[in-house]
Amino acid sequence: MNINPRLIRSLLFRLTLSLFILSIFWVLVYKWLPPPATLHMFSRRAEAGRENEANKYIKYRFVSLEEVSPNMPLAVIAAEDQLFLQHNGFDFEAIQGAFKRNLKSKRIAGGSTISQQVAKNVFLWHGRSYVRKAVEAYFTMLIEVIWGKKRILEVYLNIAETGNQVFGVEAASRLYLHKPAASLTQQEAALIASVLPNPIIYKINHPSEGVLRKRRRVLKGMRQLGGIQHVKDITGKP
Structure with missing residues (x-):
């Protein structure tokens, strides 16, 4: 059976073009509409089912940035990606640093920006x-x-996992702190941001000494960034 190379190239081109158009459309849809769920949410739900956990359901409530205290975006920037407002999606120094640490240690360190985490999740x-x-x-x-x-x-x-099968700061704030995310104080926002590396191990409602130390570092970072003035252009709140 003879295979026409021109036909194969044509099919590959059409497939690539279709995937490109689909990806653009997908991103455009989520520019305006909240993601109904993510693959990670489905994965966490499936894990709970396999392990017969008592609570098998995902807690997820999407809110606009205007419905979140400006302390919260400031806290996650201080904790996860202090150059978020300056870079174009990648912090190459952080990536290089994580790569060097991973060569010396079995414990994998991440260098992902907030943008990269959103793309992945x-x-x-x-x-x-x-x-x-x-x-x-x-x-x-x-x-x-x-x-x-x-x-x-x-x-x-809204989509970062903030607790066991809990996604987003609104769900976490209501579940663990009994208030909407719009009312979060600096201390509370820093506490939520401090569990983001591993919200299954680290708890908002039962913070370990390690989490409390991380919160102190996050609060210090929030002050060094200049407080909520650092995010005023994004949140629209002075």
Whole structure:
């Protein structure tokens, strides 16, 4: 059977073009509409089912950035990505630093920006492979161009896992602190941001000494960034 190379090239071109158009459309939809769920949410729900956990349901409530205290975006920037407002989606110094640390330690350190985390959590699966990282970089560039910083931060605050099967700062604030995210104080926002590296181990409602130390560092970072004035152009709140 003879295979026509021209036909194969044509099919590959059409497939690539279709995937490109689909990815643009997907990103455009989520620029205006909240993601109904993410692959990570489905994965966490499936894990709970396999392990027969008493609570098998995901807690997720999407709110606009205007419905969140400005202390919260400031806290996550201080904790996760202090150059968020300056970079174009990638912090190459942090990536290089994480790479060097990973060469010396079995414990994997991340160098992902908030933008990269959003690209991974909204559009992709969790895992460590060069293919996934390449696709993550592609979606990171797309959301930086199409969404902009405000939308990226808004989505991050809603889809980041903040507790066991709890997603977003609104769900966490109501569940653990018994108040809406709009009312979060500096201390409370810093506490939520302090569990983000691993919200399954670290608890908002039962913070360990390590979490409390991290909160002190986050509060210090919030002050060094200049307080809520640092995010006023994004939140619209002085």
